[in-house]
Amino acid sequence: MTKIAIVYFSGYGHTEKLAAAVEAGAASEPGARVKTFRIDANGDLPDGALEDIGGHDAIVYGSPTYMGGVAWQFKKFADASSKIWFVQGWKDKIAAGFTNSASVNGDKGATISWLMTFAMQHGQIWVGTGILPSNRKEHGPQHVNWTAGMSGLLAVSPSDASPEEAPRAGDLETARLFGRRIAVQTALRAQAQHERPREPARV
């Protein structure tokens, strides 16, 4: 069995919808078990959640893009994870990331770029979407990877769209494909690592 944790913050529900689609995609892979951890409005997780997360083979990160980066609540979680950093407790676990904001572009890429930096601090292995973009004239938000997120998933929820309306079909399908890809990649590693001990953290 492959265990995948999705840790995310959602301010208005759009990112939560995205997280659910990533979860569904990952869970569709045989042998994958997915658990989601929603960071609350104060930037906290339930007691014991950090330890629980550490028991997974992959940790997927999600946050809306606010002011060009992750929401402060997500960063509070990230800073709290520094006690795990000191012992490299999440080393070699698969990592991936997704974000959502109102504009088609904006600084969503900066959010994913930082999520990669964060995962690298933890010694994780980063997996992007691996999905070629839909970038011809005919393409729109109903197509897969219309936003061309390669490092991570870049979803769009226009500023006047409710979580019922957005992210839209293309983003949600991309999220499912991405979730499945994460599960496949995690299974590949977990299977191999089973037969070989993890590299020790340097102390």
Next chain:
Amino acid sequence: MTKIAIVYFSGYGHTEKLAAAVEAGAASEPGARVKTFRIDANGDLPDGALEDIGGHDAIVYGSPTYMGGVAWQFKKFADASSKIWFVQGWKDKIAAGFTNSASVNGDKGATISWLMTFAMQHGQIWVGTGILPSNRKEHGPQHVNWTAGMSGLLAVSPSDASPEEAPRAGDLETARLFGRRIAVQTALRAQAQHERPREPARV
């Protein structure tokens, strides 16, 4: 008079169209004189161009986004400018940037982020678009700053669109507004600096 240089590379003509719109916007500001420098397919500029560029009050950088960054031809120009870096010859000049690629998002932001880094190496002063995005459901490529580029201009030319077709109306209008903003900001500084000597480079 305020002197503005636009240095750009264009692979297929889309970025050149964008450069022309930035130029038109800048030139529309009274007292502004704009000169464009097109980097050739081998990454070169005419003899003397680097010195000519250095005689301007602002240097605006433009390149398509290829593989998540500026075209290699632009980078060749950037590397050639390192001889100016050693004496900080472009210090305190206004800088700004624009890019174009096929997808609505992709890694265009990474290109602009690097252009900022490059301009900071030169000790320049960076000016973004300062234009709020068009990010409601009704908005599309015909609206101003639909891509929400704040650090720089992010234009879209679908992969099957000719330079006649793209960048589209919204991007071109954004380019004109951005060009005008650059000219205004450059004039502000040039006017004040006239009465005060430039800080010396540290040697």
Next chain:
Amino acid sequence: MTKIAIVYFSGYGHTEKLAAAVEAGAASEPGARVKTFRIDANGDLPDGALEDIGGHDAIVYGSPTYMGGVAWQFKKFADASSKIWFVQGWKDKIAAGFTNSASVNGDKGATISWLMTFAMQHGQIWVGTGILPSNRKEHGPQHVNWTAGMSGLLAVSPSDASPEEAPRAGDLETARLFGRRIAVQTALRAQAQHERPREPARV
């Protein structure tokens, strides 16, 4: 008179020491008045601080680098500033940034890169250090800009050094020079802008 605000978070006192050196450098410029705003451990500023900050000509940002980015407390302030973003209330104000962490490099650059992104969201004008690095064999932490921060100030406080011990002489001198540069650049703009109205935000 030129008014400069320094907004920062400091976890253990090292970044505060850096903020004080930037402040001293800025205040050494004739006509400059500097005010510091320290974000508290809960990510909050005193009531009315956001409005107070908005009355300045420059806003300088400072944070330690934690897990490859600004401290969550700083991000909480950044997210709270989004209400100002909507009206582009800080547009055209000078911006600059500084950070501190235990390693000579680490991901300090990612912190400054994001601070630039943040300032660009606000439509500000970014000023880097403009100080060439000290990068010969003989150089060490006692020299100016040993870390070669060009986009912003990158200070080093080894993990076992108290705020009395670090940041060290070179970083503090860099901070003073940077502070003075910010004041000079702000004065240049403020003087010119006095005679010309600010561009209106697009609504």
Next chain:
Amino acid sequence: MTKIAIVYFSGYGHTEKLAAAVEAGAASEPGARVKTFRIDANGDLPDGALEDIGGHDAIVYGSPTYMGGVAWQFKKFADASSKIWFVQGWKDKIAAGFTNSASVNGDKGATISWLMTFAMQHGQIWVGTGILPSNRKEHGPQHVNWTAGMSGLLAVSPSDASPEEAPRAGDLETARLFGRRIAVQTALRAQAQHERPREPARV
């Protein structure tokens, strides 16, 4: 057998020395075969090299940091690889990166950040150093990961140091450890992937 390609550009020999240390570390892992590809001064590789590179399980990228990014010669290689991007020919291959510059920090992080972006465009899986930094007062360039590169290897060659003198002992040891880690991670995947077909590229 696990096959690892190292593709790099070196301007003055410092980055080549680093590449050799990464190579030695990778080759020390039983079952690993490493091949290096040096990009020439014109940004070219020998005929057939792109296809040869594609036959490896991991592709490691190296370049000096010039003007805040990879050398233009490296970018020329990256742009040439776009024909492989169209068919996602390097999808799922392990990727990693290293860089060198004169300053202890500078914008080396920006180079690694872009290398990650580039590898993600290719659908690769990114592996960082996974080595905790040496960041106490007693530490210096003779210690492992003194520069605290987590996303990739950040080496330092002072501006007046020959390739015989730098990168120094700590960087070279970090390079060897990093090389070995890359080989271990590649072997893990290659072993598992042997029993499972690669995900098809989306067309």
